[in-house]
Amino acid sequence: MRVLLDNITKIFGKVVAVNDLTLEVEDGKLVVLLGPSGCGKSTTLLMIAGIYRPTEGKIWFGDNVVNDLPPKDRKIGLVFQSYALYPHMTVFENIAFPLRLKRENKKEIDKKVKKISEFLEIGELLDRKPIQLSGGQQQRVAVARALVKSPDILLLDEPLSNLDAKLRVVMRTELKKMQMRLGITTIFVTHDQSEAMTVADKIAVIKNGVLQQYSSPDELYDIPKNLFVATFVGSPPMNIIEGSLSFKDGNLFFLNPDVRFELPEDMKVVLKQERNTEEVLFGVRPEDVNISYERSGSQDSTSWLVDMIEMMGRELLVTLSREKTMLKTIVDREHVPSIGEKVNVEFTGKVFLFDKYSGKNLLCEE
Amino acid sequence: MEVKTSSVMGFLGPFLILVLAFYFIPVILTVILSFTSMDYKLSWDFTGFTNFEHFLTQSLTYKVLLTTFVYVALTLIFNVGIAFLLALMTTYFTTHENTAMFFRAIWLLPRLTPVVVYCLLWMWIFEPTQYGLFNTILSLFGKSSSIDWFSSYPMGVIVFANGFIGASFGMVTFSSAIKSISRDYIWSAQVDGAGDWQIIKRIIIPMIKWEIMYIFIWQTLSLLNSYVYILILTDGGPLHETEVWSLYAYHKAFKYMEFGNGAALSLFLVIIGIIFTFISWKIFGFRKMMGQEVSR
Numbered sequence: 001m002r003v004l005l006d007n008i009t010k011i012f013g014k015v016v017a018v019n020d021l022t023l024e025v026e027d028g029k030l031v032v033l034l035g036p037s038g039c040g041k042s043t044t045l046l047m048i049a050g051i052y053r054p055t056e057g058k059i060w061f062g063d064n065v066v067n068d069l070p071p072k073d074r075k076i077g078l079v080f081q082s083y084a085l086y087p088h089m090t091v092f093e094n095i096a097f098p099l100r101l102k103r104e105n106k107k108e109i110d111k112k113v114k115k116i117s118e119f120l121e122i123g124e125l126l127d128r129k130p131i132q133l134s135g136g137q138q139q140r141v142a143v144a145r146a147l148v149k150s151p152d153i154l155l156l157d158e159p160l161s162n163l164d165a166k167l168r169v170v171m172r173t174e175l176k177k178m179q180m181r182l183g184i185t186t187i188f189v190t191h192d193q194s195e196a197m198t199v200a201d202k203i204a205v206i207k208n209g210v211l212q213q214y215s216s217p218d219e220l221y222d223i224p225k226n227l228f229v230a231t232f233v234g235s236p237p238m239n240i241i242e243g244s245l246s247f248k249d250g251n252l253f254f255l256n257p258d259v260r261f262e263l264p265e266d267m268k269v270v271l272k273q274e275r276n277t278e279e280v281l282f283g284v285r286p287e288d289v290n291i292s293y294e295r296s297g298s299q300d301s302t303s304w305l306v307d308m309i310e311m312m313g314r315e316l317l318v319t320l321s322r323e324k325t326m327l328k329t330i331v332d333r334e335h336v337p338s339i340g341e342k343v344n345v346e347f348t349g350k351v352f353l354f355d356k357y358s359g360k361n362l363l364c365e366e
Numbered sequence: 367m368e369v370k371t372s373s374v375m376g377f378l379g380p381f382l383i384l385v386l387a388f389y390f391i392p393v394i395l396t397v398i399l400s401f402t403s404m405d406y407k408l409s410w411d412f413t414g415f416t417n418f419e420h421f422l423t424q425s426l427t428y429k430v431l432l433t434t435f436v437y438v439a440l441t442l443i444f445n446v447g448i449a450f451l452l453a454l455m456t457t458y459f460t461t462h463e464n465t466a467m468f469f470r471a472i473w474l475l476p477r478l479t480p481v482v483v484y485c486l487l488w489m490w491i492f493e494p495t496q497y498g499l500f501n502t503i504l505s506l507f508g509k510s511s512s513i514d515w516f517s518s519y520p521m522g523v524i525v526f527a528n529g530f531i532g533a534s535f536g537m538v539t540f541s542s543a544i545k546s547i548s549r550d551y552i553w554s555a556q557v558d559g560a561g562d563w564q565i566i567k568r569i570i571i572p573m574i575k576w577e578i579m580y581i582f583i584w585q586t587l588s589l590l591n592s593y594v595y596i597l598i599l600t601d602g603g604p605l606h607e608t609e610v611w612s613l614y615a616y617h618k619a620f621k622y623m624e625f626g627n628g629a630a631l632s633l634f635l636v637i638i639g640i641i642f643t644f645i646s647w648k649i650f651g652f653r654k655m656m657g658q659e660v661s662r
Contacts, residue, residue, distance in 0.1 A: 051553050072559040084550035088572040097568075098558040145558070 001062050001075075001152035001185050002027045003048065008057035010043055010209075017043040019209040020057075025202075030179050030186040032200040034193060036232070040209035041189045045157050048187060050074050061152065072101075074153075077146025081158035083138045085130035091117075091141050092126040098149045116148045120178075136167050143175075147182070154179070154186040160195060172199050193233050197221070205229050222350065227359035230283055230352060236317055238283045239327050242356065245277040254282045254353070258323040267353065267363065279356040286317065288349030289329035291337065306341045320345065393636070399629035406623035417630035426606065427614075434611040437524065438589045444529035445585055446578070449536025454566065456537070457544040458552075470541065473534045485598040488527045492516060516600060520607045524596050528589070536581040543574040579650040586646075587639050611635055 003025040010018040018040040025031045033041040046052045048059060050071035058065050066074060085094050092113060099109045117123045120140045130138055139159060146154060159175065160168045176199045179186050190196055196203050197217045205212040205220065205228070213225045224230035231237045243256030245263075252263040261282065291304070304320040304327065312330075318337060320327045327345065337343055353362040403413045421427045452473060456466035476484050491499040494514035501512040515523055547570065555565050571578070593613035596602065602609035602617065609617075612635060619628025647653075 046553070049553070049557055051556060071553075071556040072561065074557075076557060078554060078557040080550045080554060082548060082550045084548065084554040086551065086555075086569065086572075088575075097555075101559040101564060149559070 002060075003153060003185060003187065004060035005044070005048070006058040006060060008044070008047060008054045008059065010040070010047060010052060011055045017209050018047070018054075021206075021209070021211050023204055023211065023214060025185060025187060027185055028183045029201040030176065030188060030199060032188045032190060032196040032203045033206060034190060034196040034203050034232075035206035037191055039206045041191075041206050042157055043209075044206070045155055045187060045189050048153070049076055049078050049155055075149075075151050076153045076155055077149065077151040078155045079139075079142045079146050079157065079159045081161050083130075083142035083162070085138055085141055085145075087130055089129075090126065091122065091128050091130065091133070094130065094141060095126075095144045095148050097145065102149070112148055113144075116144045120144050120147075135163050136171060139163065139171060143178075147184075152185065154184050156186065156188045158190055159188070161190070161192070168195070175199060194235060197233070205232060207232075223361070223364065224352070225361055225364050227281060227283075227354045227361075230354070230361070234285055236286050236328055236330075238285050238352070239289070240354075241282045241325055241327070243280065243282055245280055245353075254280070256325065258325040261347070261351075263351065263353075267351075269363070280362065281354040281356055281359075283352035283354060284327075284347055285349060286328045286330045288347055288351070289327060290346045290348050291318070291320070291329055291331060291335075291343040292346065293337075293341075293343055303342050304345050306337045306339050306343060309337070309339060396629045396632050396636070399626055400633045402626045402629075404625040404629075408625070413626070417627050418634075420627065421631060421634075429606060430609050430611055430614045433521075433607070433609060434590070436521065437608070437610050438586060440521070440525045441528050441532065441589050442582070442585055444525055445532040445589075446536055446581055448529065448533040449581065450540055450578075452533060452537040453540030453544055454570075457541045458562075458566070458570065466541075470534075470537060473537055476531045477534055481594055482598060484531065485527065485595055488523070488599060492523050517604050520600055520604060523599060524608050527595050527599055528592065531595075532585060532589075536585065539577050539581055540574060543577040544570060547573050575650065579646065579652070582650075583643055583646050586642060590635055590639055590642075 005021055005023040008018055008021045009016070021040075021044060023031075033044055035041045043052060047054050050066065050069060054067065059067055061074065085091075086097065089097065095113045095117065096109050099112060104112075113126070114123070117126060120143060122137060122140045122144060125133060125137060125141070130141065133141065139162075143159070156175070160171055163171060172195055175188075179199075188196075188199060197220075200217055202214065202216055203220050204214045207228050213220060213229045215223075220229060220233050224233065227240070231240065241254075241256065241259065243254050243259070246253045246255060247268075252268050254261045254263055304322050306318060307321045307326070308319040310317040310319075314333070316331045316333060316336065318329050318331050320329060320343065329345075331337065354360060355362060398410075400417055401412055401414060403411050403416065452470070456470050460466040460469075492515040493499070493501065494512060494516060496502065496505060496512045498512070498515070500515065504513065513519075551569055551573070552565060555569050560568065591612050593610060593616055596608055596610060596613055597616070600608045602613050611631065615628045615631035615635065618624045618631060
């Protein structure tokens, strides 16, 4: 079922929780609403569920406006972060609850509960109470309860946030697999960008109730539309350095009192846009910063001081500094620098430029 | 850590003395008194089981027992029912918290008014002449003759008067219990297809079972022991129609000065109360409830 949010606004008292949000979720796709806590992503989900009514705008399911439809008539399944398993019911009763409310006959209920619980591998837990289950099992039961009525749309509100780190990684893969097998339109809310990147077909980044960018995970990573998206997506976050642009001898440079970088050819388009070139932000991802120990003179990159080294397992996160400018880089463990050492820096991947005030990516077309 | 017995007694002592003086000793005294024929002369003459034999052989005793049962049952239904209804209205059905609070505060007002004033109000409401509130309302619907509520429906009068004031206690307890149910459960149930009635029946009631049991037992015990409103409103009349057990005991002791008899009646009430509490625990599955972690 295709879901379309058409200029949705939600206001609580004086607080604008969601501001003029337009979003289309294609049939059968998994879309993630991503943003920091309090950004309005859960509010958006609850509006799709029918628990909140949008103050303005329309919500479409397929060809119908569902603004006035109560939750029970929307054919949706919903999983909360808390799972909201009814503690006084057994697992079986929990899963059967939506079917019992529909007054389906007993045999049919038994059959459906059995089928979904086998699908989710919780067949042996049916007699237990939720309190006797582990976090991962509770999560599966909650998903089973959401899916047992064969909904058109599956809504997941931070479904993995209550699990421990290891299980979370396993479950997100399983959720994605399950979603692909069932081909069910799914809207998934999370604040965890890596979770979003792994499961999503498309990601909607939301900040303060406003949609920042809606695109595929690749595009979000490669072409962030603004500073917020650039720094929110990717871990460790993108390096951001303040400075200005200058054009000299046919080359474009980024500079501030501490550093001077020559920028690639394709960035010259920025100059044609008649934008503010005095105050810009330069961005580069830590994984695209390379360090070397010889003095090469090709770029103005000499002599960065190794400030700190953090162990990240497979790699090291190294913090470099040059006067007041800081730069983080990922270094593999074969070439471990030592603190206090001087190194050279080279950018091997994409670099970004943002407007200091609007935060806009200067390389993005309007 | 080792704790000295003397310091334990030092901290517990003052409270223990209070409990002993005002809770424990009266019970012992009641038990002892019930085996005497103490009257206005206040002498301790032990007469064995005479008092019990006496009230067991009187037919009035059985009438009073029945009256008590009817009174407690009706008031309880009224009381707990209205309390639950009020709690639902001011929590589940009212999203605006200030409105809900205002409404609940109004229902608590009778608790602040002196009993006599409260009873006076009900006397006016049930006034047998045309000036009584109920009769005025009836006349608005075209009924010309006034009803003498106190002689026609004495039981109704005491059930109403007791039920209304009693409801506020359950209301406060239930509303806080309902509010402590995580919204996720309600939302989840809504998405699962439950309407208001289904949510109340299948989610809210099972989740506040503990509080319902508490209010149920508490109200029953206090109704068994309460007679002040009845004393002021009807004094057990007409013709023992509203004479409940505790009022019966009060009359025996303080009207006829048969303290021994009164104590015996009271003791009987205590035993009924204890038996009732155990039965309720069984019905509500008290043990099971204590065993399971309360999660909301």
